[in-house]
Amino acid sequence: MHRTRILRNLDFILLLPVLLLILIGIITIGSATHMNMPNPNRYYYVMRQSMFVIANLVLGYYFLRFDYRMLKDLAKPLYLFNIGMLLAVMFFGHTVLGAQRWIQLGPISLQPSEFAKAIMIICLASFVDRKLPTLDNFTSWLPVFGFVFVPFFLVMKQPDLGTSLVFAAILLGVMIVCGFKKKYFLAIGGIGLAAAPLLWGVLHEYQRNRIRVFLDPGLEPYGSGYHVIQSMIAIGAGLFSGKGLFGGTQSQLDFLPENHTDFIFAVAGEEFGFVGVTFILLLYLLVIYRGLTIAMNASDNFGCLLGVGVVSMFSFHVLVNVGMTSGIMPVTGVPLPFLSYGVSSLTTNMFLITLLLNIDLHPQKLRFD
Amino acid sequence: MLNKEFADRFRVMMVCIIGIFVILIARMAYLQLYRGDFYYRQAEGNRTRFTTILAPRGIIYDCNGEELVNNKPGFVVSLTRNAGEKYSPELIAKLAVYLRMSEDDIQKIIDKNKDSYEPVRLMRDAPPDVVTKIEENMRDLHGVMLEVQPVRNYVNRELAVHALGYVGEVSDYDISQGRFQDLKAGSIVGKFGLENFYDQFLRGTDGSYREEVDVNGRIVQILSKVNPHPGQSLVLTIDAKMQRVAEEAVDKQLALLRANGVAPNARACAVVAIEPNTGEIKAMVSRPGFDPNLFVNGISSKNWRVINEDPFNPMTNKAIAGEYPPGSTFKIVTGAAALQTGKVTPNELIFDSGRHWLVDMRNAGGEALGYIDFQTALAASDNVYFYEMGNRLGIDLLDQYAAKFGFGKATGVDLYGESSGMVANPAYKKKVFNEDWFLGDTFNASIGQGFNLVTPLQDALMLCAIANEGKQFKPHLVKKVINDDGSVFKTFAPELINTIPVDKNNIELIQRGLRGVTQEGGTAASLAILPVVVAGKTGTAENPHGVDHGWFIAYAPADQKPSLVVVVVVEQGNYGALSAAPIVRRVLEYAFKEQE
Structure with a gap:
């Protein structure tokens, strides 16, 4: 596709909020990290995040020249690659904070589970697209469930409950749009509730503890409840208009742990206040709304399913991350899209946005021109 | 086509998503607007610490001006009272090792001071090896701090001890008896001898620091300071x-x-x-x-x-x-x-x-x-x-x-x-x-x-x-x-x-x-x-x-x-x-x- 056409037809109502979120993210990362960095590298994280933003913008621009439908053919190898990558993490990954999630690639630590989310969206869209005509009763859905379950299980074994639940969220979005019956939803929900005790047994001890502490953070004011308590204090202390950039004592003085990654939202809450976080949440809502609109207007089922997957994933991320930092969701390692520092998640999320733009840019199958 | 036939399904999804955002924004309003003052105070409590600067007690001189009782700087190991209402057992166990005290004794001191906003002073005039160990392990000792405070020094040890007396922490009994009722638990008062009889002159008025501290209890800056007022000195008739x-x-x-x-x-x-x-x-x-x-x-x-x-x-x-x-x-x-x-x-x-x-x-x-x-x-x-x-x-x-x-x-x-x-x-x-x-x-x-x-x-x-x-x-x-x-x-x-x-x-x-x-x-x-x-x-x-x-x-x-x-x-x-x-x-x- 031609350069000028791409630029002219880009959905800026989607792109601008995303760029704004990324900018807010970079500023907040700067605020959260500069205190603890030695002087010449004071803005190490800011530089790194910015560098990858630019790289991803360039990559994204090239990606827009291709038709997203080519991904359909890549789905099968991607799925296998995904499984292989997750297995690799299992055997070669190194452990951070009790979970095996990282793979070292040169100077970059990669989190394969982040990429797995994007791959999952593509593969599921392709898989369901092919099965769509036959998806009319419960049993016809079973292959779809199985399709999701394999990577779900592998990620959960890392253990990374957060990411595995992202897969479930993507599946849920697809199920809603594909008309999965309400009575089946209710049945699954019922079975899920009944099986909760069983699930409790499957969870890792640290995960169980997180849920316990989620229900009562006071259980461990200096243990795993500490994060949530300090995070809630940070957000609450922001009051209406915030303490100003670099003015948040909770993060500047290190009371807030993981403040540039999973708990970045608390930094924003403390420094930008209710006005700031509401603005950020509305930006997300706009992104998601635009994403869903693009899915609705997609010219084929594959594009529609891709869009739905992306939207589901973003919604789930925002819900779980903001919920976690504000104490209404258990602590799971789910980053906040565009704001949290992290190469893997940034790359994945920016790719997914370009995917939405791509769907929007390619209304029908291109003829040779 | 999915989207053309079933637009209502997308609407259901959008409604669900909007619902999520309403909940999140409501949660923000609850934390930042409704409960904001509470969390603001908690954050202030996290970062600010009041430390008493003990007023040095007055010097006691003999009739020829020889110092019989004075003060020397000593390290005090204390626990701050930050966000935690309870100190973790691990922390107390660690302190017990460093301070060579039993966990029970430490807990007792904490319990005794539980109604005070002062740091809990666990060990006054800590010996140098204890101070070194605490300093080295500060990162693991959340809420522990070292203060330099004047420590009473009886220059000649036993000499005239029954006349001079000695000081110690004011007891609950002393406070309940009324004489020291305006003092905080843990304050140093004269317990015996002239230290006791002339306590009102010797004691002086404590000052305080309001400090900003980071999560490890390290002082980032001093926000305000009230200088202590040293006690008055005594010149004895004793030679x-x-x-x-x-x-x-x-x-x-x-x-x-x-x-x-x-x-x-x-x-x-x-x-x-x-x-x-x-x-x-x-x-x-x-x-x-x-x-x-x-x-x-x-x-x-x-x-x-x-x-x-x-x-x-x-x-x-x-x-x-x-x-x-x-x-x-x-x-x-x-x-x-x-x-x-x-x-x-x-x-x-x-x-x-x-x-x-x-x-x-x-x-x-x-x-x-x-x-x-x-x-x-x-x-x-x-x-x-x-x-x-x-x-x-x-x-x-x-x-x-x-x-x-x-x-x-x-x-x-x-x-x-x-x-x-x-x-x-x-x-x-x-x-x-x-x-x-x-x-x-x-x-x-x-x-x-x-x-x-x-x-x-x-x-x-x-x-x-x-x-x-x-x-x-x-x-x-x-x-x-x-x-x-x-x-x-x-x-x-x-x-x-x-x-x-x-x-x-x-x-x-x-x-x-x-x-x-x-x-x-x-x-x-x-x-x-x-x-x-x-x-x-x-x-x-x-x-x-x-x-x-x-x-x-x-x-x-x-x-x-x-x-x-x-x-x-x-x-x-x-x-x-x-x-x-x-x-x-x-x-x-x-x-x-x-x-x-």
């Missing part, structure tokens, strides 16, 4: 050099008495050296003593056991709280009463056959001096003569004079815990022992045995009256209170509290008798060799529980206006001339060699 001489003399003498077997239990002793013309106490010794520095940081249970289980009660200031029968030192009172009431004239000769003719009570050692007058009787401490004085006076008159000399009530010295002693009368004997009063009881009273009890300070005050024309000045240990800038806040001038109703010539008769004591033929002739003329009186107080207590009381110079009274009692020391007199001699020797 540290004389005090030292007296203490050394006591220790040497006690060791000697124990070593040569005449007094195997001679471990307790009291000395008072006082100026009769002013009431200024120049030295005050009580034995056994203890090191007050042990109490400053909270005494260990091991040290406390050693002190508390000592049968000779190191914690008692025997100079003011020890009660002993006055023994023959009381003959001064009996003699003064007899002369003043005209029951005897100075020249009347009374025949001493070795025993009194009414009641079979004898002289010590079976002596019989024949016809003797007042002066000889006093110098030789003749019992029979004074039995007769008692006989002529009767117990009521004798008691009256005892009271006029100040026995039976506290002297009002500037220390807490003074005993009032006891002037026994028939009613007392009836009440306590349910027995009638016999002439023999009066005889005993007239030579200072039996029921009467005096403190060394009371006995000293009695002798002051003789040495100073019947005048008694209030005994005191503090000359003045001085401000931080060196200006004088308050001066304690000599305060005449009593003049005994004994004529000048009668007093002179007694003085002459007492001078005879230290001359050839007197009971303490060993003091004759001193370069100063000494008047004194020996005493041996009968002790039904062991070896008798030895007294010697003296003043000098006896040929001019006397300037110093020295009183010594050695518990279970045997004869006063043997046990107590050498200590008096040493003190006088020092005092008057120094002046010439």
Whole structure:
């Protein structure tokens, strides 16, 4: 596709909020990290995040020249690659904070589970697209469930409950749009509730503890409840208009742990206040709304399913991350899209946005021109 | 096509997503608007810390300006009270190792301070190795901090400990009693001695820091500071050099008495050296003593056991709280009463056959001096003569004079815990022992045995009256209170509290008798060799529980206006001339060699 056409037809109502979120993210990362960095590298994280933003913008621009439908053919190898990558993490990954999630690639630590989310969206869209005509009763859905379950299980074994639940969220979005019956939803929900005790047994001890502490953070004011308590204090202390950039004592003085990654939202809450976080949440809502609109207007089922997957994933991320930092969701390692520092998640999320733009840019199958 | 046929499904999804965002924004409103003030305060509580800067207590100087008690900087290990209402067991376990305390002890200190907003002070004046360990492990010790605070320092350890006293953390009991009610738990107050009596001057006003700290408790910046106001200093009447001489003399003498077997239990002793013309106490010794520095940081249970289980009660200031029968030192009172009431004239000769003719009570050692007058009787401490004085006076008159000399009530010295002693009368004997009063009881009273009890300070005050024309000045240990800038806040001038109703010539008769004591033929002739003329009186107080207590009381110079009274009692020391007199001699020797 031609350069000028791409630029002219880009959905800026989607792109601008995303760029704004990324900018807010970079500023907040700067605020959260500069205190603890030695002087010449004071803005190490800011530089790194910015560098990858630019790289991803360039990559994204090239990606827009291709038709997203080519991904359909890549789905099968991607799925296998995904499984292989997750297995690799299992055997070669190194452990951070009790979970095996990282793979070292040169100077970059990669989190394969982040990429797995994007791959999952593509593969599921392709898989369901092919099965769509036959998806009319419960049993016809079973292959779809199985399709999701394999990577779900592998990620959960890392253990990374957060990411595995992202897969479930993507599946849920697809199920809603594909008309999965309400009575089946209710049945699954019922079975899920009944099986909760069983699930409790499957969870890792640290995960169980997180849920316990989620229900009562006071259980461990200096243990795993500490994060949530300090995070809630940070957000609450922001009051209406915030303490100003670099003015948040909770993060500047290190009371807030993981403040540039999973708990970045608390930094924003403390420094930008209710006005700031509401603005950020509305930006997300706009992104998601635009994403869903693009899915609705997609010219084929594959594009529609891709869009739905992306939207589901973003919604789930925002819900779980903001919920976690504000104490209404258990602590799971789910980053906040565009704001949290992290190469893997940034790359994945920016790719997914370009995917939405791509769907929007390619209304029908291109003829040779 | 999915999207064209089932647009409503997308709408369902959008509604769900909007629902999620409504919940999230509502949650933000709850945290930041509805509960915002609470969390704001929590964040402030996280980052700000109030630290008390203890006001250094006033310095205590001797009369020559020598520092007896001052302050040294010491590290205090404390726990801050930040967000946590509870301290984690892991933290307490770690601290227990570093501080070499038991976890229970640490928990007890925390519990004791739970209602205070102050940091909980776990260890005052921590030794250097503990400080190093805490500093190195600060990152793991969330909420632990090191403060530099003044720590009370008793420069000469045991020296004059019973007069100086010691400090410690104010107890709940102290606070409930009202005297320290405006103080916070953990404040340092005087617990004993002058530290206690003059606490309001010495204490000063604490200051505070408001600091910003990071998660590891490291200070980022000081937000505000209120300077502490140091306490006022005391200038004592005590002469540290004389005090030292007296203490050394006591220790040497006690060791000697124990070593040569005449007094195997001679471990307790009291000395008072006082100026009769002013009431200024120049030295005050009580034995056994203890090191007050042990109490400053909270005494260990091991040290406390050693002190508390000592049968000779190191914690008692025997100079003011020890009660002993006055023994023959009381003959001064009996003699003064007899002369003043005209029951005897100075020249009347009374025949001493070795025993009194009414009641079979004898002289010590079976002596019989024949016809003797007042002066000889006093110098030789003749019992029979004074039995007769008692006989002529009767117990009521004798008691009256005892009271006029100040026995039976506290002297009002500037220390807490003074005993009032006891002037026994028939009613007392009836009440306590349910027995009638016999002439023999009066005889005993007239030579200072039996029921009467005096403190060394009371006995000293009695002798002051003789040495100073019947005048008694209030005994005191503090000359003045001085401000931080060196200006004088308050001066304690000599305060005449009593003049005994004994004529000048009668007093002179007694003085002459007492001078005879230290001359050839007197009971303490060993003091004759001193370069100063000494008047004194020996005493041996009968002790039904062991070896008798030895007294010697003296003043000098006896040929001019006397300037110093020295009183010594050695518990279970045997004869006063043997046990107590050498200590008096040493003190006088020092005092008057120094002046010439």
